[in-house]
Amino acid sequence: MRNISSNRFDNERDGTVRISDVARHAGVSPSTVSYVLSGKRSISDTTRRRVLDSIDALGYRPHAGARSLASRRSNVLALVVPLREDVHVPVAMRFAVSVVTAARAHDHDVLLLTQGEGPAGLHRVAGSAMVDGVIVMDVETEDARVPVLRSLDLPSVLIGVPADTEALTCVDLDFAAAGAACVHHLADLGHRDIAFVGQPASVYERRTGFAERTLAGFEAAARERGVRATSHPCDPAAARTLAAELVRDRPDLTGLIVHNEPSLAPLLDALADHGRTPPETSVVALGSLPPGVAELTRVELPAEELGARAVALLMDRIDGPEHPEVTLLEPRIILAESTAPPVRPD
Amino acid sequence: MRNISSNRFDNERDGTVRISDVARHAGVSPSTVSYVLSGKRSISDTTRRRVLDSIDALGYRPHAGARSLASRRSNVLALVVPLREDVHVPVAMRFAVSVVTAARAHDHDVLLLTQGEGPAGLHRVAGSAMVDGVIVMDVETEDARVPVLRSLDLPSVLIGVPADTEALTCVDLDFAAAGAACVHHLADLGHRDIAFVGQPASVYERRTGFAERTLAGFEAAARERGVRATSHPCDPAAARTLAAELVRDRPDLTGLIVHNEPSLAPLLDALADHGRTPPETSVVALGSLPPGVAELTRVELPAEELGARAVALLMDRIDGPEHPEVTLLEPRIILAESTAPPVRPD
DNA sequence: GCCCGCCGTCGAAGCGCTTCGACGAACCGG
DNA sequence: CCGGTTCGTCGAAGCGCTTCGACGGCGGGC
Numbered sequence: 001m002r003n004i005s006s007n008r009f010d011n012e013r014d015g016t017v018r019i020s021d022v023a024r025h026a027g028v029s030p031s032t033v034s035y036v037l038s039g040k041r042s043i044s045d046t047t048r049r050r051v052l053d054s055i056d057a058l059g060y061r062p063h064a065g066a067r068s069l070a071s072r073r074s075n076v077l078a079l080v081v082p083l084r085e086d087v088h089v090p091v092a093m094r095f096a097v098s099v100v101t102a103a104r105a106h107d108h109d110v111l112l113l114t115q116g117e118g119p120a121g122l123h124r125v126a127g128s129a130m131v132d133g134v135i136v137m138d139v140e141t142e143d144a145r146v147p148v149l150r151s152l153d154l155p156s157v158l159i160g161v162p163a164d165t166e167a168l169t170c171v172d173l174d175f176a177a178a179g180a181a182c183v184h185h186l187a188d189l190g191h192r193d194i195a196f197v198g199q200p201a202s203v204y205e206r207r208t209g210f211a212e213r214t215l216a217g218f219e220a221a222a223r224e225r226g227v228r229a230t231s232h233p234c235d236p237a238a239a240r241t242l243a244a245e246l247v248r249d250r251p252d253l254t255g256l257i258v259h260n261e262p263s264l265a266p267l268l269d270a271l272a273d274h275g276r277t278p279p280e281t282s283v284v285a286l287g288s289l290p291p292g293v294a295e296l297t298r299v300e301l302p303a304e305e306l307g308a309r310a311v312a313l314l315m316d317r318i319d320g321p322e323h324p325e326v327t328l329l330e331p332r333i334i335l336a337e338s339t340a341p342p343v344r345p346d
Numbered sequence: 347m348r349n350i351s352s353n354r355f356d357n358e359r360d361g362t363v364r365i366s367d368v369a370r371h372a373g374v375s376p377s378t379v380s381y382v383l384s385g386k387r388s389i390s391d392t393t394r395r396r397v398l399d400s401i402d403a404l405g406y407r408p409h410a411g412a413r414s415l416a417s418r419r420s421n422v423l424a425l426v427v428p429l430r431e432d433v434h435v436p437v438a439m440r441f442a443v444s445v446v447t448a449a450r451a452h453d454h455d456v457l458l459l460t461q462g463e464g465p466a467g468l469h470r471v472a473g474s475a476m477v478d479g480v481i482v483m484d485v486e487t488e489d490a491r492v493p494v495l496r497s498l499d500l501p502s503v504l505i506g507v508p509a510d511t512e513a514l515t516c517v518d519l520d521f522a523a524a525g526a527a528c529v530h531h532l533a534d535l536g537h538r539d540i541a542f543v544g545q546p547a548s549v550y551e552r553r554t555g556f557a558e559r560t561l562a563g564f565e566a567a568a569r570e571r572g573v574r575a576t577s578h579p580c581d582p583a584a585a586r587t588l589a590a591e592l593v594r595d596r597p598d599l600t601g602l603i604v605h606n607e608p609s610l611a612p613l614l615d616a617l618a619d620h621g622r623t624p625p626e627t628s629v630v631a632l633g634s635l636p637p638g639v640a641e642l643t644r645v646e647l648p649a650e651e652l653g654a655r656a657v658a659l660l661m662d663r664i665d666g667p668e669h670p671e672v673t674l675l676e677p678r679i680i681l682a683e684s685t686a687p688p689v690r691p692d
Numbered sequence: 693g694c695c696c697g698c699c700g701t702c703g704a705a706g707c708g709c710t711t712c713g714a715c716g717a718a719c720c721g722g
Numbered sequence: 723c724c725g726g727t728t729c730g731t732c733g734a735a736g737c738g739c740t741t742c743g744a745c746g747g748c749g750g751g752c
Contacts, residue, residue, distance in 0.1 A: 374731075374732085375731070375732045375733070376732090376733095377731075377732060377733075377734095378730085378731060378732075381730090381731085387729090387730075387731085388729065388730065389730070389731085390729085390730060390731090393730075393731080411739095412737090414737095415736095415737045415738065415739085416736080416737050417737085418737080
């Protein structure tokens with residue numbers, strides 16, 4: 001009883017199926033098909049089923065442009081990825097992938113913007129209604145994109161926290177707490193002399209929030225616990241040298257906190273060459289660890305969770321009133337064999 | 347003389363400027379504005395200038411959805427990025443960034459698809475006219491996406507070369523030639539006993555084109571030159587062990603070809619521990635080298651060029667008849683201090 | 693038994709752009 | 723000086739969808 005005039009003159013100049021084709025095939029009006037798809041009005045069960053059958057009988061896919069024109073929604077999010085030598089690329093990729101995955105779960109796609117285009121890119125996608133919202137990664141303490149975002153009247157979520165969070169929605173790991181947690185763990189074990197191996201110097205110079213906050217958390221906790229503590233920027237090429245310096249200049253050093261993924265392996269290698277294998281010297285890693293590295297005591301960067309949270313928050317902002325807020329995820333320290341009480345000649 | 351009725355009743359319910367607003371502001375019809383923007387009909391210089399002035403006086407940006415609906419072009423490319431543990435992430439990122447940059451230069455944006463969605467993702471973006479074409483990275487020799495692509499009637503370009511290239515457009519580095527070039531370089535220097543350190547075993551198992559072809563090129567050239575040659579899959583965690591094995595089992599080994607970016611540093615470290623620093627043992631690297639690694643003789647992976655080529659080819663396919671073809675970029679070997687004639691007790 | 697309200701569906705009016713055909717004006721050659 | 727081009731511009735007709743208001747039909751309250 002369906003199939004009314006399904007192939008009399010289907011206007012199939014193209015191979016594309018339109019909503020009117022589905023409507024005819026199901027014996028309903030186009031608007032009914034639309035309502036079945038959007039759920040914005042109630043549809044009887046029998047009709048719904050008939051329409052859905054027709055949809056996949058014909059292989060119908062709504063035309064994204066038409067939809068966005070009529071509904072003023074594109075179902076696309078923009079993701080601004082960093083593009084710097086000193087950001088750890090695998091982490092950026094983990095974020096990107098988790099954002100795409102989460103966006104798909106909310107029936108959205110992801111448009112990739114690079115830092116390269118800067119504010120112009122944001123203006124472009126916002127002005128042309130290409131996207132319903134933006135997620136920005138790798139936000140700096142004083143980030144040039146923040147004022148642009150504020151002026152844009154386009155929902156946005158930052159991964160990272162700038163200095164002024166007025167009217168902004170941000171998510172991040174609580175890096176200060178993470179830095180502190182590492183110190184507390186070592187101090188609890190009895191360590192009195194520790195060092196923090198950080199990001200490359202350039203990362204601090206451009207005032208990247210997560211790096212600054214981790215360091216600050218480390219320093220505050222060390223002060224609080226009365227632990228001797230120093231900090232050292234590092235990059236993979238300098239890791240061996242830094243290890244040698246630490247061994248030479250800090251004979252009483254018993255604990256190390258490493259907030260620098262790519263330097264971790266060379267650093268451990270170099271320490272091993274000096275006869276300092278964890279947990280002889282205790283090592284706490286902080287960040288996104290490659291699977292190759294042995295299991296260390298560490299605070300993991302929950303990239304997947306952050307990405308998913310960012311998307312969820314963005315969805316809230318897109319349909320619903322705005323709730324600007326800063327969400328900091330609690331760090332979780334994972335204990336393993338690389339830390340132990342210090343071996344000292346008491 | 348312009349500005350005719352520019353603010354009488356601009357229908358500015360929204361903040362958005364429409365083409366009719368520009369037309370009114372410039373004193374022309376909407377179609378004229380459209381033709382100025384698209385260049386599809388000739389427009390007098392004075393009119394063009396007037397329209398362009400109005401456009402940026404009002405800050406006009408065409409509505410992407412409306413444009414794609416009317417013109418049947420979305421000005422968006424899809425990029426399918428790999429999502430595997432064993433692909434070297436920084437390389438994937440270099441490709442992605444270069445594709446985005448090149449696409450922008452052609453006035454296109456990039457939609458990010460992950461492997462995760464598989465063929466369904468391709469069907470979705472194709473069916474809903476979200477994109478004008480697709481670029482697929484990390485193509486395997488027998489890739490499940492290839493038949494889908496063929497059936498889709500959506501222009502596509504593969505980065506990588508599958509077994510059957512019928513009706514496909516592909517770009518890649520000529521990895522066979524690259525593998526061979528490394529052998530020839532070492533053989534020319536007088537090496538008679540060399541080893542190839544390859545990708546993780548899983549990469550060969552899933553029949554990744556570039557890995558297979560490099561190895562094949564290596565083996566063919568070694569045979570041709572009558573050089574003793576062995577090959578060894580490797581991953582960063584196994585690098586030290588492999589180094590020890592090579593030193594122990596292959597006393598006459600004088601040259602090494604390394605086609606595995608993340609293993610390179612640990613491998614060199616381990617060799618150094620055995621007293622084999624380049625060019626005592628000659629080392630040729632093949633791939634995308636991190637800036638931290640010392641300057642080695644190498645064949646670089648021209649990710650930026652490949653990305654740009656892929657986009658250029660895709661643009662050709664999008665507007666213009668199809669020219670399926672396989673483009674293999676000639677490898678270029680860069681000479682540095684890490685290779686030298688073998689030191690032998692002749 | 694009647695009226696009211698609700699539910700399920702339809703028709704039509706756009707959304708903002710491109711593009712096709714048409715049409716004056718200016719310009720050329722005969 | 724006139725017919726035929728060419729050039730620059732306009733008006734109108736969609737592109738394929740969503741959404742608003744309208745409208746039958748049916749059930750329930752009185």
